[in-house]
Amino acid sequence: MSNETLQAVRGMNDILPDEAGLWLWFEEMVSDWLASYGYRNIRMPLVEPTGLFKRAIGEVTDIVEKEMYSFEDSLNGDQLTLRPEGTASCVRAVLQHNLLYNAPQRLYYSGPMFRHERPQKGRYRQFHQVGVEALGFAGPDIDAEQIMMCARLWKRLGLSDVTLQINTLGDSACRHSHRAKLIAYFEQNLELLDAEATRRLHSNPLRILDSKNPAMQALIEAAPKLMDELNTDALTHFAAVQAILTRHDIAFEINPRLVRGLDYYNRTVFEWVTTKLGAQGTICAGGRYDGLIEQIGGKPAPAMGFAMGVERLLVLLQEAGMALPKPRLDVYVVHQGELAGQLASQVAEQLRDVNLRVALHCGGGSFKSQMKKADASCAVVAVVIGDDEAQANEVSVKPMQGGTQVRVNVQDLAATINELIKQE
Ligand code: ATP
Ligand code: MG
Numbered sequence: 121m122s123n124e125t126l127q128a129v130r131g132m133n134d135i136l137p138d139e140a141g142l143w144l145w146f147e148e149m150v151s152d153w154l155a156s157y158g159y160r161n162i163r164m165p166l167v168e169p170t171g172l173f174k175r176a177i178g179e180v181t182d183i184v185e186k187e188m189y190s191f192e193d194s195l196n197g198d199q200l201t202l203r204p205e206g207t208a209s210c211v212r213a214v215l216q217h218n219l220l221y222n223a224p225q226r227l228y229y230s231g232p233m234f235r236h237e238r239p240q241k242g243r244y245r246q247f248h249q250v251g252v253e254a255l256g257f258a259g260p261d262i263d264a265e266q267i268m269m270c271a272r273l274w275k276r277l278g279l280s281d282v283t284l285q286i287n288t289l290g291d292s293a294c295r296h297s298h299r300a301k302l303i304a305y306f307e308q309n310l311e312l313l314d315a316e317a318t319r320r321l322h323s324n325p326l327r328i329l330d331s332k333n334p335a336m337q338a339l340i341e342a343a344p345k346l347m348d349e350l351n352t353d354a355l356t357h358f359a360a361v362q363a364i365l366t367r368h369d370i371a372f373e374i375n376p377r378l379v380r381g382l383d384y385y386n387r388t389v390f391e392w393v394t395t396k397l398g399a400q401g402t403i404c405a406g407g408r409y410d411g412l413i414e415q416i417g418g419k420p421a422p423a424m425g426f427a428m429g430v431e432r433l434l435v436l437l438q439e440a441g442m443a444l445p446k447p448r449l450d451v452y453v454v455h456q457g458e459l460a461g462q463l464a465s466q467v468a469e470q471l472r473d474v475n476l477r478v479a480l481h482c483g484g485g486s487f488k489s490q491m492k493k494a495d496a497s498c499a500v501v502a503v504v505i506g507d508d509e510a511q512a513n514e515v516s517v518k519p520m521q522g523g524t525q526v527r528v529n530v531q532d533l534a535a536t537i538n539e540l541i542k543q544e
Contacts, residue, residue: 129245129246130239130245131237131239131244131245131246132244132245132246133244133246133431141446141447142434142437142438143430143434146430146433146434146437147230149273149276149277150230150250150273153269153272153273153276154228154252157226157265157269158226159226159227159228159252160225160226160227160228161227161228161229162210162213162214162227162228162229163229163231164203164206164209164210164212164213164229165203165209166202166203166231166232166234167200167201167202167203168200168201168203168208168209168212169198169199169200169201170188170190170199170200170201171199172201172208172209172212172416173188173201173203173204173205173208175208175415175416176207176208176211176384176412176415176416177204177205177208177383177384178324178383178384179323180320180323180324180327180383181324181327181383183204183205183235186236187204187235187236187237188201188202188204188234188235188236189201189202189204189234189235189236190202202234203233203234204233204234204235205233205249205251205427206229206231206233206249206251206253206427207251207253207384207409207412207425207427208412208416210227210229210251210253210425211253211255211412211413211416211418211423212416214227214255214413214418215413215416215417215418219255220255220256220413220418220419220421223256224254224255224256224257225253225254225255225256226253226254227252227253227254227255228250228251228252228253229250229251230248230249230250230251230430231248231249232246232247232248233246233247233248233249234246235247240399240400241397241398241400241435242397242398242399242400242429242431242432242435243400244431247429247430247431248429248430248431249427249428249429249430250427250428250430251425251426251427251428252266252269252406252425252426252427253423253424253425254266254423254424254425255413255421255423256421256422256423257422257423257424258410258422259360260357260358260360260361260364260388261360261364262424263357263361263387263388263408263424264360264361264364264365264368266406266424266425266426267284267286267361267365267370267372267390268364268365268368268370270284270392270404270426270428271284271368271370274392277433277437277442278437278440278442279394279433279436279437279440280440281394281395281396281436281440282392282393282394282403282436283371283373283392283393283394284370284371284372284373284390284391284392285372285373285374285375285378285390285391285392285393286361286362286365286372286373286374286375286378286388286389286390287374287375287376287377287378287379287388287389287390288346288347288350288354288355288357288358288387288388288389289346289379289380289385289386289387289389289407290346290349290350290351290354290386290387291351291353291354291386291387291410292386292411293351294346294349294350294351294354295326295346295349295386297349298326298344298345298346298348298349299325299326301344301349302325302326302328302329302343302344303321303322303325305343305344306321306325306328306339306343307321309339312335312336312339313328313336313339314331314333314335314336316331316333317331317333317336324383326379327379328340328343329343329377329379330377330379340377345376346376347376354387357387357388358387358388361388372390375391378390378391380405380407384409384411384412384415385407385408385409386407386408386409386410386411387407387408387410388407388408388424389405389406389407389408390405390406390407390426391404391405392404392405394436396436396439397432397435397436400432402429402432403428403429403432403433403436404426404427404428404429404433405426405427406424406425406426406427407424407425407426408422408423408424409423409424409425410422410423446498447498448477449477449478449479449497449498449499449500450471450476450477450478450499450500450501450537450541451468451471451476451477451478451479451499451500451501451502451503451537452478452479452481452493452494452497452499452501452502452503452520453467453468453478453479453480453481453502453503453505454481454487454490454491454493454494454502454503454504454505455481455490455504455505455506456484456486456487456490456505456506456507457506457507457510458507459507459510459511460505460506460507460509460510462510463505463509463510463513463515463530464480464481464503464505465480467503467505467515467530467533468480470530470533470534471533471534471537474534474538476534476537476538479497479499481493481494487504487506491504494520495520498520499520500519500520500521500537500540500541500544501517501518501519501520501537501540501541502517502518502520503515503516503517503518503533503537504516504517504518504525509527513529513530514527514528514529514530515527515528515530515533516528517533517536517537517540519540521544523540
């Protein structure tokens with residue numbers, strides 16, 4: 121190995137302790153929020169058989185065509201992929217363990233996902249999602265519930281600059297007739313299609329509507345609309361979702377061009393977007409996927425889910441001026457001398473016994489330099505122990521925000537500290 125400093129893989133980030141505080145705070149907030157809607161945690165492997173994603177997400181999608189980290193297991197030749205999203209794994213796990221046997225399931229997971237994209241602000245190769253899935257629910261009530269729960273989270277997080285876009289993709293019959301009309305329309309305009317659109321014309325014409333190519337926008341604008349093909353069931357379902365949202369004062373915009381990048385969606389799809397993050401403005405996206413469970417080998421069952429991009433949400437929070445929650449430390453113990461050192465570690469353990477958060481100074485140094493460390497630690501109090509204090513089984517307690525230093529017997533220490541913390 122060369123002497124060059126090793127670096128993390130491009131597009132994959134270290135989350136350093138200063139920032140990790142915000143992640144911990146966010147994760148706690150999110151698990152409380154999910155519990156308040158009755159969603160339970162599920163944890164799947166980061167690696168799955170490649171075939172799962174091909175089958176679930178669709179062969180002709182950006183993710184499967186060019187974003188997956190796929191490799192062959194050199195030991196047994198298995199084709200494996202680092203998960204690019206969680207829905208396929210979650211459904212696989214639910215089917216494998218027969219969780220839908222007698223009850224629908226409200227589930228969530230969180231963790232890293234992997235996509236080989238061009239790294240930029242808000243777009244990474246390893247990024248984190250919180251994914252929420254309701255399996256076995258057919259009605260519009262669950263669609264509305266999932267959208268409303270997002271609204272509640274934004275409120276709890278203090279985010280106001282996010283707006284909701286919704287659309288319906290209809291059922292497979294409507295999609296088939298729309299697809300046929302789209303192909304016919306684009307075939308009549310072949311000379312206006314770019315290379316990617318031409319390639320997708322017969323495999324996935326719906327994705328052409330998602331193209332960001334400015335030269336094709338007029339063509340896309342005038343393309344046959346799925347809305348015109350929707351059957352009564354799909355329309356009624358969509359109207360019911362809208363009615364519930366309206367009843368709960370959730371503002372939304374219907375965006376007929378919202379098609380989502382994964383093949384498994386049908387009926388309701390939605391995205392929460394912000395203008396604050398440039399091109400990476402979608403912080404949360406999802407929809408109904410009634411065909412997926414059957415598609416990956418289960419008994420047919422309806423389902424609905426969404427995922428949030430944690431990095432994007434955290435940037436948004438920071439830009440909204442959210443102060444980083446300070447890590448709480450109650451006590452910093454400084455000490456000098458051999459006897460003092462022994463008492464210091466004993467005292468630190470005793471304080472932890474009564475659930476105080478204690479950093480014991482390690483590494484020696486003058487009292488002055490140790491007190492500097494105590495200051496920087498943001499502890500509420502410093503406990504100061506010299507050999508003379510140790511001889512008397514006593515310690516000094518110094519409130520870090522000012523106030524007088526007191527000398528107390530070791531037995532009274534916890535009570536003294538708790539009193540000072542209460543005054544904080
Ligand atoms: P985009 O259009 O931004 O590529 P997507 O449609 O591919 O998003 P989904 O698969 O729906 O995204 O994932 C849900 C959410 O996960 C996105 O809305 C986004 O917040 C986040 N996300 C997706 N890809 C990335 C990435 N490469 N880096 C960071 N966050 C991401
Ligand atoms: Mg993408």
